[in-house]
Each structure stands twice: as structure tokens, then as C-alpha cells.
Amino acid sequence: MLRAGSYHERVFIPQGKELTIQSYPGEAVWFDGSSTVTGWTAAGSAWVAPGWNFDFDSRVSFTAGSDESSRWLDPAYPMAGHPEQVWVDGVKLTEVGSLGEVTKGKFFTDTAGNRLVIGTNPSGHDVRASTLEKAIQIQGAGSTVRGLGVRNYADHLATLGTVSAEMPNITLENLVVQDNATMGVEVWAKGATFRNLTVSGNGMLGLNASKSDDLHITDSVFSGNNSEHFKDAPASGGAKLHNSTGVLIENSLFDSNVSGGLWFDVSMRNATVVNTTVSNNGSTGMEVELSQGILLAGNYFVGNERAGLEIYDAGGVQAWNNVVADNELYSVRMLQDARVNSDAAVPWQLRGVTLRNNIIDTTPTAVVPILVQDLTATRYANDWDISLDGNLYHRSSASAPSNFAYWANGKTGLTSFKTLATFTNATGNDTHSKLVDGAEVLTADYALTGAGSDATKGVARALPPAVANALGVATSWAKVGPAEPFEP
The missing domain is CATH 2.160.20 (Pectate Lyase C-like)
Structure with a gap:
């Protein structure tokens, strides 16, 4: 039984365990795969958060390690297979594939530089980004x-x-x-x-x-x-x-x-x-x-x-x-x-x-x-x-x-x-x-x-x-x- 709150975690029920996991009656329970991102600094018309160490698998296939992206992706939406997600005050930003494409309402994950870059001013706002893969x-x-x-x-x-x-x-x-x-x-x-x-x-x-x-x-x-x-x-x-x-x-x-x-x-x-x-x-x-x-x-x-x-x-x-x-x-x-x-x-x-x-x-x-x-x-x-x-x-x-x-x-x-x-x-x-x-x-x-x-x-x-x-x-x-x- 889980009391009210937001739980940032992954839960695994193993074989041989017949369990019930539920919320406490009348209380709201969320499993949330995102975390608050802070430490933003301005960089031209964008804002950068350093220390971004999340590099999610963007290969699209039911088989781990295999890449069938061309079979699944619409060329008009090339970033669909990238699992990164960012929200500012609950409004989802659109992921782009390069730093030069970042404008208001968009974001870029610079995995080489371990940076998260957004085009929306984070000052005074709640910025969250996905940091877990499975619930x-x-x-x-x-x-x-x-x-x-x-x-x-x-x-x-x-x-x-x-x-x-x-x-x-x-x-x-x-x-x-x-x-x-x-x-x-x-x-x-x-x-x-x-x-x-x-x-x-x-x-x-x-x-x-x-x-x-x-x-x-x-x-x-x-x-x-x-x-x-x-x-x-x-x-x-x-x-x-x-x-x-x-x-x-x-x-x-x-x-x-x-x-x-x-x-x-x-x-x-x-x-x-x-x-x-x-x-x-x-x-x-x-x-x-x-x-x-x-x-x-x-x-x-x-x-x-x-x-x-x-x-x-x-x-x-x-x-x-x-x-x-x-x-x-x-x-x-x-x-x-x-x-x-x-x-x-x-x-x-x-x-x-x-x-x-x-x-x-x-x-x-x-x-x-x-x-x-x-x-x-x-x-x-x-x-x-x-x-x-x-x-x-x-x-x-x-x-x-x-x-x-x-x-x-x-x-x-x-x-x-x-x-x-x-x-x-x-x-x-x-x-x-x-x-x-x-x-x-x-x-x-x-x-x-x-x-x-x-x-x-x-x-x-x-x-x-x-x-x-x-x-x-x-x-x-x-x-x-x-x-x-x-x-x-």
C-alpha cells in the first residue's frame, strides 16, 4: 500500500511473488520517471544545464541492440525514436537533433558534452526531464x-x-x-x-x-x-x-x-x-x-x-x-x-x-x-x-x-x-x-x-x-x- 506522493523509481515483481501494489484509499500516487533539472545558465538564446549524464537508447526495435529505425520512423519526425523528454511547467518541449535547431519550445540533449539545452527561459519555472526508462x-x-x-x-x-x-x-x-x-x-x-x-x-x-x-x-x-x-x-x-x-x-x-x-x-x-x-x-x-x-x-x-x-x-x-x-x-x-x-x-x-x-x-x-x-x-x-x-x-x-x-x-x-x-x-x-x-x-x-x-x-x-x-x-x-x- 502506497501513501500519497510521487515516486521516482522502477518496481519489479519477480517470479514466484503474487503481490498487490495499490494506492492508499483516497490518496493520489504517481510513479514519475522525470526529475527536476536546475543549475541553468544562459548561452546565447538558449539555456544550458551541465552534468547531464543520461544517454538513452534511440535505436527503434523490439530487440535490444538492434536498429530498425527506418522501418518505424516517419522522415518528417526523425526524433521520434529518441526517448528524451523535457517539460517546463508541465508543457512538453520538442526535441531537436542539433544545437543550432534549439529555439523557444525546443530542446537538445548534448550527450557528447553532457549538457541539456533548452530554448525556453527556465527562470522561475519548474523544468523536468525524463531520467528513468521503465516503471x-x-x-x-x-x-x-x-x-x-x-x-x-x-x-x-x-x-x-x-x-x-x-x-x-x-x-x-x-x-x-x-x-x-x-x-x-x-x-x-x-x-x-x-x-x-x-x-x-x-x-x-x-x-x-x-x-x-x-x-x-x-x-x-x-x-x-x-x-x-x-x-x-x-x-x-x-x-x-x-x-x-x-x-x-x-x-x-x-x-x-x-x-x-x-x-x-x-x-x-x-x-x-x-x-x-x-x-x-x-x-x-x-x-x-x-x-x-x-x-x-x-x-x-x-x-x-x-x-x-x-x-x-x-x-x-x-x-x-x-x-x-x-x-x-x-x-x-x-x-x-x-x-x-x-x-x-x-x-x-x-x-x-x-x-x-x-x-x-x-x-x-x-x-x-x-x-x-x-x-x-x-x-x-x-x-x-x-x-x-x-x-x-x-x-x-x-x-x-x-x-x-x-x-x-x-x-x-x-x-x-x-x-x-x-x-x-x-x-x-x-x-x-x-x-x-x-x-x-x-x-x-x-x-x-x-x-x-x-x-x-x-x-x-x-x-x-x-x-x-x-x-x-x-x-x-x-x-x-x-x-x-x-x-x-
Whole structure:
């Protein structure tokens, strides 16, 4: 039990120790990786603190000592992989790569001269800089960490998270993990429970999960991550999960991450995302890639800068009763490329995708509401067991966007359909769905308008038991859109 205060340290729970670390009831406890910097002297238009003996690893790779920076770094943000961080009165400064680049609001770490140089006058102000790499490493199976804040650590990618859950059945709850240099939370063990987490402002990625079967994330927020502007891929944004079975994410928010919101990649199996909002992210909101057996039910995929929902080389995806709206380029985007997996259980094939009872509201400047594309231009969407029905579609007019769907058609590439009727006639899909051109079907809070409610009559399809169970409703509940209201 920790009393109120700021703790500048690293904590390690070793194997064989099942411990609970928590704050004293009603008291605020922070693990803080930064230290106060004093002894500043003016040097031209900058200020210098001598005796700076911290030289953090700027090589970007999950493997210590290896450098894959070109794979991860956007050339427009070359300093993203440098874990150094400096704040003046809580305002973060921007790191630059040379002394000559230092101006107000920027800093440079002169490792050769053991100096920290800033361009903001420190006189009368609190200057802090990151001096520790990692906060909490948990190798004690069954341990719990709760009620703490973790901030300002200078972690790099090979640190494997500012907070890491490395053994089975670890619980993290009521934690704030914010403003760390690279990654907030990492987990690579089964049976973890993450509850009431706020993971925000981390430099590359909020959460990374691998080989984390039966991970349960609930009532958590992942926002503003990738603040250092790493490339979208291999990994950045709110959360990326891979090689895991039985993951459940519910009642959570993935919002305003600089790149993607929530990404399932490489052999995710039998996972569920329910009653969750994925909104205002700088790339695709929800991406399901190279995975199999994913249920998406009662979610809001809204306001994202690329696609609301992207299904890429993934099969057995069930998307029921979601709202997909206000996404800039695509509402729902399905892709197949040349990749094939030798594991027949997760073949990395776009097959057996079902979209039912969704509200798909497309911005007038978007490319298209529904895109199904074979990037090899050799195969046909009609052969992929893609089933769409019971959906309510909306666009502001029949010409905005002018196409309702693009559909993979072998060597011809894509066949376009202007209307729902022509799409249904050609593919047999969406026989009970409706397309509204004109009157708004959603309010600003993504509830049905009167016109939208009228348009849903006779549209919704009956729920399978697994979907009804995920949504917490009876199988007789037949409506379009989520059971729970939008929570921004």
C-alpha cells in the first residue's frame, strides 16, 4: 500500500511473488520517471544545464541492440525514436537533433558534452526531464497493480512497455499511464484483466499485446497516443494486438490517437469487441488484419481519418449493430492481397465476412461506403462468402459519394455500383437493407433521427445467440444500430 506522493523509481515483481501494489484509499500516487533539472545558465538564446549524464537508447526495435529505425520512423519526425523528454511547467518541449535547431519550445540533449539545452527561459519555472526508462515490470503470476499513475518515463521500444505484464493472470486496474516516450502498456501472457485504464499521450503506442490469450479489457480509455508521430505501421496508435485467442474488449474508448485506433493483426482468433467507441483517430479506426473469427457488436466506428472499419486478409468477421459514420475516406473497407498463411485455422483470407444491422453513414467527400478489393486483381468478391444484409446506409445525396460500392471483379479490378438496388441485383447482398440519399439518419450523437428510425422499419435481421449474448439482449431484439447510446 502506497501513501500519497510521487515516486521516482522502477518496481519489479519477480517470479514466484503474487503481490498487490495499490494506492492508499483516497490518496493520489504517481510513479514519475522525470526529475527536476536546475543549475541553468544562459548561452546565447538558449539555456544550458551541465552534468547531464543520461544517454538513452534511440535505436527503434523490439530487440535490444538492434536498429530498425527506418522501418518505424516517419522522415518528417526523425526524433521520434529518441526517448528524451523535457517539460517546463508541465508543457512538453520538442526535441531537436542539433544545437543550432534549439529555439523557444525546443530542446537538445548534448550527450557528447553532457549538457541539456533548452530554448525556453527556465527562470522561475519548474523544468523536468525524463531520467528513468521503465516503471513497473510484473513477472509474478496473479499479481495486481491498481490505483496508480505512471508518467514521464523515457522508455524505448525494446523496453517493452513502461508497464509490462509478463506472466499469467495479471490484473491492472484504475491506472493512468501517460506521457511516456514510446509505449504505455505491454502484455504477453494469458489471462490478464485490464480494467479502468487511461492510457494517453504515449509516444508511439498505448497498448501492445502478444500471445495474450483471454485478455479482457473493459471500461478503459486509449487516447492521444503516437504523440511522437511514428509511422502507422508496423505499430502505433491506441492499441495493437496479435497472436492471441479469446480477447474481449468492451465498454472502452479509442479516441484521437495520432494514427490508428484499435488494430487486430497477425493471427488474432475468436476475439470480441463490444459496446466500444473508436473515434477521431488519425488513420483507420478499427482494423482487423490477418485474423480469424472476430465479433464486432454494438460499437461506434466514427470520425476517423481513413476507414471506420477495415478488414484485411481476415475471415469469419461478424459485424453486427455497429455505427460506422463520418469517416473521411471509407466506411467499410475489405482487402485481400497475396499473403497466405500455412495455418489452416487462420488462413489470412478474406472469407466469411458478415455485416448485419449496422448503420453506415458516409461523408459526402468519402470514396465509397463499401469497398471490397483484391489487390492482386485476379479474384472475385462473389467467391468470398461476404454477406451483407439488414443495414441502413446513408449518403447526403446520390452523387456524394457517387458510388455506393466497389466490388472485386478479377482482372477488371473493381466493378462500381451507383445504387443499393444495382448492388443487390448483381451480388445478392443487402436484400433487406435500405439506402437513404438525403435526409439525415443520425443526430450529432449518432442516435437515429426520425427519418432514420422510419427507414429502419423491416430492415433488422434476427440476432444469433452469440451476438445477442455479447450485446446483452434477447435474440428477439431486432433493431438496427447499437443497444447502448454513444459515449464520446
